[in-house]
Amino acid sequence: MNLACNIAGIPFRNPIVMASGTFGFGQEYARLYDINQLGGIVSKGLTLNPRRGNTGTRIWETAGGMMNSVGLENPGIDAFLAEEMKFWETIEPVRIANLGGSSIEDYVLGAVKITKDTGERHNTHLRGVDMIELNISCPNVKEGGMAFGIKTEVAREVIREVRQATSLPLAVKLSPNAENIVDMAVMCEEEGADAVSLVNTFSGMTIDIHQRRSVFSNLYAGLSGPAIKPIALRMVHQVARQVTIPVMGMGGITSASDIIEFIMAGAEVVQVGTYNFMNLRAGENLLLGLHNFMEQENIQSLDEIRGIIG
Amino acid sequence: MHTILSNERIYDNICLMTVVGDFQAARMGQFYMLRTSRDAPLLSRPISIHNLEQDRMQFLYRIAGEGTRLMAELRGGDSIKLAGPLGNGFPQVKGRIALIGGGIGIAPLLYAARQLDKPDVYLGFQKQPYLTEAFTPYANQLTVQIGGSILEEVNFSHYDYAIVCGPLGMLKEAARMAEGLETKVYVSLEKRMACGVGACYVCSVMNKNGNRKVCTDGPVFLAKEVEWHELSL
Ligand SMILES: Cc1cc2nc3c(=O)[nH]c(=O)nc-3n(C[C@H](O)[C@H](O)[C@H](O)COP(=O)(O)OP(=O)(O)OC[C@H]3O[C@@H](n4cnc5c(N)ncnc54)[C@H](O)[C@@H]3O)c2cc1C
Ligand SMILES: Cc1cc2nc3c(=O)[nH]c(=O)nc-3n(C[C@H](O)[C@H](O)[C@H](O)COP(=O)(O)O)c2cc1C
Ligand code: FES
Numbered sequence: 223m224n225l226a227c228n229i230a231g232i233p234f235r236n237p238i239v240m241a242s243g244t245f246g247f248g249q250e251y252a253r254l255y256d257i258n259q260l261g262g263i264v265s266k267g268l269t270l271n272p273r274r275g276n277t278g279t280r281i282w283e284t285a286g287g288m289m290n291s292v293g294l295e296n297p298g299i300d301a302f303l304a305e306e307m308k309f310w311e312t313i314e315p316v317r318i319a320n321l322g323g324s325s326i327e328d329y330v331l332g333a334v335k336i337t338k339d340t341g342e343r344h345n346t347h348l349r350g351v352d353m354i355e356l357n358i359s360c361p362n363v364k365e366g367g368m369a370f371g372i373k374t375e376v377a378r379e380v381i382r383e384v385r386q387a388t389s390l391p392l393a394v395k396l397s398p399n400a401e402n403i404v405d406m407a408v409m410c411e412e413e414g415a416d417a418v419s420l421v422n423t424f425s426g427m428t429i430d431i432h433q434r435r436s437v438f439s440n441l442y443a444g445l446s447g448p449a450i451k452p453i454a455l456r457m458v459h460q461v462a463r464q465v466t467i468p469v470m471g472m473g474g475i476t477s478a479s480d481i482i483e484f485i486m487a488g489a490e491v492v493q494v495g496t497y498n499f500m501n502l503r504a505g506e507n508l509l510l511g512l513h514n515f516m517e518q519e520n521i522q523s524l525d526e527i528r529g530i531i532g
Numbered sequence: 533m534h535t536i537l538s539n540e541r542i543y544d545n546i547c548l549m550t551v552v553g554d555f556q557a558a559r560m561g562q563f564y565m566l567r568t569s570r571d572a573p574l575l576s577r578p579i580s581i582h583n584l585e586q587d588r589m590q591f592l593y594r595i596a597g598e599g600t601r602l603m604a605e606l607r608g609g610d611s612i613k614l615a616g617p618l619g620n621g622f623p624q625v626k627g628r629i630a631l632i633g634g635g636i637g638i639a640p641l642l643y644a645a646r647q648l649d650k651p652d653v654y655l656g657f658q659k660q661p662y663l664t665e666a667f668t669p670y671a672n673q674l675t676v677q678i679g680g681s682i683l684e685e686v687n688f689s690h691y692d693y694a695i696v697c698g699p700l701g702m703l704k705e706a707a708r709m710a711e712g713l714e715t716k717v718y719v720s721l722e723k724r725m726a727c728g729v730g731a732c733y734v735c736s737v738m739n740k741n742g743n744r745k746v747c748t749d750g751p752v753f754l755a756k757e758v759e760w761h762e763l764s765l
Contacts, residue, residue: 274742280733280736281724281725287574292732447574448571500575500576
């Protein structure tokens with residue numbers, strides 16, 4: 223049985239990739255199971271400077287989902303390269319750095335730093351970052367992030383500049399809040415992105431009726447989890463039909479059959495986010511489930527089913 | 533998956549669950565993430581170690597909402613999913629120690645009383661006390677208060693260490709009362725959690741030295757390092 227996938231020449235041992243913001247840098251989960259079984263790991267969203275994130279309530283559960291307002295708390299790119307890369311050097315899955323920002327300059331400087339660091343590591347035969355995932359879709363940072371992810375022509379500028387700034391494979395993470403997510407994906411391909419990942423969280427709201435105010439100090443927050451799966455799947459299907467670059471599909475995956483659905487809709491690999499909270503051994507269990515499904519259905523390679531929904 | 537030996541409502545909305553299993557050593561003040569075999573609620577719930585003796589783990593919890601309500605429906609023989617032990621726990625200190633609990637905040641203090649050398653134990657309740665007799669063998673002195681604030685019973689200057697667990701207002705007040713004293717006050721903070729293992733930044737609190745994660749850097753913090761005005765659940 224062959225679960226191998228490929229994005230921009232980078233081999234993934236299987237389609238299971240852990241989504242940004244739900245897996246840290248992998249170290250915590252490595253204490254719980256063998257994360258080298260995974261296809262890939264996406265880092266927490268990194269910004270040029272460290273961020274303390276949003277104040278107030280950061281998480282709220284909703285029917286079949288959860289809302290988060292973390293606000294890109296992260297140690298900053300320098301600390302990531304100095305500290306977290308020590309661990310990333312030792313792991314097998316594809317290492318994807320998720321790059322956030324609030325201005326084009328920040329995105330570009332961040333991409334340059336990661337690219338340079340990776341070059342230096344390769345020169346000394348160490349492993350570096352394998353791919354950048356450009357996050358133009360974070361709904362939780364007021365001054366930026368998602369602002370770039372709504373209008374195609376605004377996003378085009380960011381992607382063009384970052385594309386020029388890095389020789390690493392570049393994926394762009396799309397927001398389901400985009401005015402037109404298919405146009406956005408097509409634009410990413412035009413600007414030379416190697417892949418698109420979708421979807422990020424849906425902007426949503428919850429009101430505390432006793433306090434008569436939003437639960438979140440940022441007013442809105444990002445919805446993830448099973449509740450978003452049908453919409454995310456539809457978007458992945460629409461996008462996969464219109465671009466030739468690979469799609470990393472995600473949104474509400476909690477089982478092997480969910481993974482199969484995304485692959486049938488056209489995803490090259492999938493990302494798993496919220497499920498990591500429901501099951502701390504999510505990766506291991508999903509992989510087992512995927513093996514079982516393929517055996518039962520007598521599928522030799524994911525290519526047999528990828529994008530079969532016309 | 534672990535098997536529940538018993539799960540009883542011991543008073544009003546307070547339950548005591550005993551789980552059997554092959555538990556690894558745990559520090560006092562650490563917690564587990566608990567979930568039933570259902571998918572809802574999505575997230576697991578952090579519950580402190582109330583007591584641990586060989587293959588018996590006990591959780592003392594208050595029915596606060598849907599998650600704990602579903603937990604309370606479980607019976608002996610049912611199974612529950614546990615992840616842990618998690619968090620830093622209370623420090624193994626020596627000297628004159630006050631263990632102070634308010635309401636369900638007494639939950640982690642029994643296991644702590646057993647690990648520490650005969651601390652003075654102060655337990656405060658709104659209406660009716662529960663499980664206080666369990667502390668008797670391990671306490672140098674046991675003070676139980678109903679209504680009002682248990683903190684009024686504590687002379688902080690008398691202690692080298694105070695370990696406090698209870699509602700946020702009580703933790704804040706304890707920190708204030710010990711200001712300027714030599715007494716080191718440790719508080720156990722509560723935040724909503726998602727992963728429980730330090731990966732998601734959902735449980736961050738601002739601390740005098742920068743952000744800290746309640747699930748891994750805490751839940752126990754030195755009171756004087758907490759930025760109290762920034763705290764919310
Ligand atoms: C480290 C740690 C240890 C804990 N140990 C215990 C324990 O030993 N016994 C016990 O009864 N409770 C303990 N709690 C609190 C317990 O986790 C919450 O009461 C529980 O998660 C509520 O879940 P629910 O689904 O029943 O309620 P929900 O419907 O989620 O909420 C009901 C109410 O509980 C509050 N709440 C929700 N999540 C938390 C939380 N993480 N911490 C505090 N309050 C919360 C909400 O604001 C709301 O007022 C602990 C919390 C933490 C962070
Ligand atoms: C707590 C939390 C933090 C997240 N942080 C980031 C982030 O830093 N960067 C990013 O691109 N996406 C972030 N996401 C979005 C996820 O990577 C993913 O796109 C989304 O949650 C949908 O997938 P899911 O339903 O499987 O969780 C975060 C999601 C959650 C729940
Ligand atoms: S709950 Fe995820 S970091 Fe603490």
